[in-house]
Amino acid sequence: MNAATLSKTFIDRDKLYSLLDGKTPTDAEVTALLNKALKLKGLELEDVAVLLRVKDAPTIRRIQETAHQVKEIIYGKRLVLFAPVYTGNKCSNSCTYCAFRQENTELKRTVLTTAQIENEVRFLLKQGHKRVLLICGEDADSTIDDFIAGIRAAYNVKEGKASIRRINVEIAPLSVEDFRKLAAEKIGTYICFQETYDPIQYKKYHLKGPKADYENRLYVMDRAMEAGIKDVGIGALFGLGDYRFEVLAIMEHARHLEENFGCGPHTVSVPRIEPADGAPVANHVPHPVSDDDFKKIVALIRIALPYTGIILSTRENETIRKELFQYGISQISAGSRTNPGAYAEEGGDTGAQFSLGDHRTLEEVISQLIDDEYVPSFCTGCYRKGRVGADFMDLAKPGLIKEFCLPNGLFTFREYLNDYATPAVRERGFALMEKITANVGKASLEKKIRDNVAKIDAGERDVYL
Numbered sequence: 535m536n537a538a539t540l541s542k543t544f545i546d547r548d549k550l551y552s553l554l555d556g557k558t559p560t561d562a563e564v565t566a567l568l569n570k571a572l573k574l575k576g577l578e579l580e581d582v583a584v585l586l587r588v589k590d591a592p593t594i595r596r597i598q599e600t601a602h603q604v605k606e607i608i609y610g611k612r613l614v615l616f617a618p619v620y621t622g623n624k625c626s627n628s629c630t631y632c633a634f635r636q637e638n639t640e641l642k643r644t645v646l647t648t649a650q651i652e653n654e655v656r657f658l659l660k661q662g663h664k665r666v667l668l669i670c671g672e673d674a675d676s677t678i679d680d681f682i683a684g685i686r687a688a689y690n691v692k693e694g695k696a697s698i699r700r701i702n703v704e705i706a707p708l709s710v711e712d713f714r715k716l717a718a719e720k721i722g723t724y725i726c727f728q729e730t731y732d733p734i735q736y737k738k739y740h741l742k743g744p745k746a747d748y749e750n751r752l753y754v755m756d757r758a759m760e761a762g763i764k765d766v767g768i769g770a771l772f773g774l775g776d777y778r779f780e781v782l783a784i785m786e787h788a789r790h791l792e793e794n795f796g797c798g799p800h801t802v803s804v805p806r807i808e809p810a811d812g813a814p815v816a817n818h819v820p821h822p823v824s825d826d827d828f829k830k831i832v833a834l835i836r837i838a839l840p841y842t843g844i845i846l847s848t849r850e851n852e853t854i855r856k857e858l859f860q861y862g863i864s865q866i867s868a869g870s871r872t873n874p875g876a877y878a879e880e881g882g883d884t885g886a887q888f889s890l891g892d893h894r895t896l897e898e899v900i901s902q903l904i905d906d907e908y909v910p911s912f913c914t915g916c917y918r919k920g921r922v923g924a925d926f927m928d929l930a931k932p933g934l935i936k937e938f939c940l941p942n943g944l945f946t947f948r949e950y951l952n953d954y955a956t957p958a959v960r961e962r963g964f965a966l967m968e969k970i971t972a973n974v975g976k977a978s979l980e981k982k983i984r985d986n987v988a989k990i991d992a993g994e995r996d997v998y999l
Contacts, residue, residue, distance in 0.1 A: 543752055543753075544786055544789075544790040545783055547732060547734070553580065556584070556587060559584050559588065564585070567585060572600060572603060574608065574841075576839055576840055577838040579786060581838070582834055582838050583782060585834055586778045588830075594826070594830055594833075598829060601832070601833035601834075602862075604837050604862070605836055605861070605864070608840055609939075610909075611908045611970070612908070612943045613863070613864065613866055613903060613909070613911060614864060614865040614866070614912070614913065614943075615865075615868045615899070615911065615912060616663070616667055617661075617663050617665075617666055617667070617867055617870055617896075618666070618669050618867055618871075618872065619655065619658070619668050619669065619877075620872060620876070620887070621645065621669070621670040622643075622644065622645035623644065623670075623874055623887065624644070624676070625672050626671075627671075627742070627744065628742045628743050629745060630740075630741065630813060631774065631810070632810060632887060633811050633888060638811070638813070640811060640885075641812060644874050645673065646874050648684060650878070651687045652690070652691050653875075653877075654875065655691040657877040657878045658869075659691065659696045659698070661896045662897075662900075662950045662954035664696070664698060664912035664914065665698070665700045665912055666698055666700075666701055667701075667704055667867070668702070668704070668705075670874075672744060672745060678716065681703075682719055685703070689720060699912070699914040699996070700914040701720070701721055701722060702721065702722040703716065703721050703722075703723075704724075706745065707744075707754035707757070708758075709757065710760055710761045713757055714762060716761070717762040717763045723800050724755075724758050724766050725767035725769070726751070726766075726767075726768070727769040727770060727771060728752060728768065728770055728787070729770065731780055731783030731784070731786075733748050735775040739774055739815060755791055756791075759791065765926075766799055766800060767802070767803060768787050768788070768799045768801075768802055768803070769805065770784060772806045772831065773807035773821055773823055775821055776821060781835065787799070788802075799839075800842065800843060800926070801842060801844070802835055802839065802842055802845070803844075803846075803847070804831060804835070804846060806849060808849045808888045810887065810888040811885065813888075829857065832861045832862045833862060836861060836862025841927060844864055845863075845864075846867075848866075848867050848870040848892040851891035852894065852902075854891075855892060859906075868892075868894070869894070869896035871886070872887040873886040897954070897955065897959060900955070901959050904966050905962075909947055909967075910947055910950065911942070911944075912946035912950065913942040913998070914946075915938060915942040915998030937979060937999075938999050940970075941979065941983050942998045944970065944987070945986055945997045945998060948987050948990045949990060949995060951967075971984065
């Protein structure tokens with residue numbers, strides 16, 4: 535990769551690395567930046583670079599405490615839950631950290647039929663899920679029309695009163711024309727990770743296939759938003775490169791989208807590399823990210839991009855997930871499987887993309903969230919009311935979105951408790967709902983919540999503001 539290629543993208547590799555070489559900030563400098571973060575306007579690239587240079591535990595703890603405050607102000611005690619549905623593990627790429635890579639001959643390959651996708655969704659509906667992430671490998675024989683057929687099949691599944699209300703999608707980069715086809719469907723957020731934003735490191739890990747094209751992937755969100763997709767989700771796979779560089783690059787990507795499309799990313803995902811069969815880099819991580827550094831990553835992204843959702847998958851174990859909820863995570867997967875057909879076939883025998891750290895069921899996750907006084911939310915109200923993209927941010931930044939998010943989260947939580955929870959979980963969930971409702975601090979909002987909960991208890995479903 536030549537110098538011309540490195541200089542013409544919005545990722546200035548030399549600049550970002552140079553920002554990491556400065557001196558350790560003083561207590562006064564850190565205090566000024568944390569006070570700035572508490573104004574909920576975000577941080578500049580240079581601000582984040584300064585905080586990335588912090589190494590001592592007490593100061594890192596101050597960053598985490600600030601992130602906790604920011605999260606509580608914006609999100610309160612809500613956590614949005616979803617499950618991934620892998621529709622296929624055939625792939626034309628050679629990514630050395632992924633079990634789906636083309637050279638992995640030990641992996642049993644499959645692409646689900648629409649009937650099999652329906653079975654996967656039906657299983658998840660029976661558990662109580664309302665939101666799914668549809669995801670697949672980049673297979674040369676599969677088209678956007680095939681994937682759209684899967685989206686439609688998933689939305690068509692009915693299980694009693696239940697159906698999927700939001701499908702986010704994670705598929706390989708498309709052309710603007712194909713993104714327009716995708717935008718015409720009822721999708722939520724389009725998600726695609728750069729994996730590593732360092733173009734030199736990127737070349738090391740992506741040996742061949744369409745994904746070997748760094749720039750094609752880097753500008754995928756430009757094409758998606760040009761095609762009319764309102765909400766996009768970015769991310770890096772931490773462990774491929776210097777985590778500090780990746781955090782700064784995420785900031786630059788967010789700035790690029792904001793400047794060019796008037797809206798930054800709806801979500802940022804923060805996966806770490808986990809072991810994967812037949813993937814040499816996944817089993818010998820080049821740049822391991824410790825738990826302490828991982829907590830720092832989440833906290834910095836939260837204060838730097840305060841209104842952006844941060845997604846944490848079941849790659850991470852229960853203990854670290856629980857701690858990260860405090861520092862900025864707002865969306866989590868639960869009861870997940872990463873191999874096609876694994877839900878309906880109770881495990882399946884097709885190959886998984888990577889190892890999981892949290893093997894709990896959806897109810898086990900929700901039970902723990904109740905104990906920790908979080909509201910498990912399956913809310914899709916903003917998406918279905920058209921509060922997406924820049925419109926969502928226009929409500930989020932002045933703090934107005936909270937009057938929709940908390941009630942809508944409580945309504946979906948009530949549905950779950952009434953329809954799926956065991957008696958013990960239901961009783962504890964009702965008690966938590968009452969405590970939160972009684973303390974919303976606004977009589978008119980409390981009345982709205984109680985009125986709609988009464989409708990749900992009477993049998994109405996899909997209630998949202």
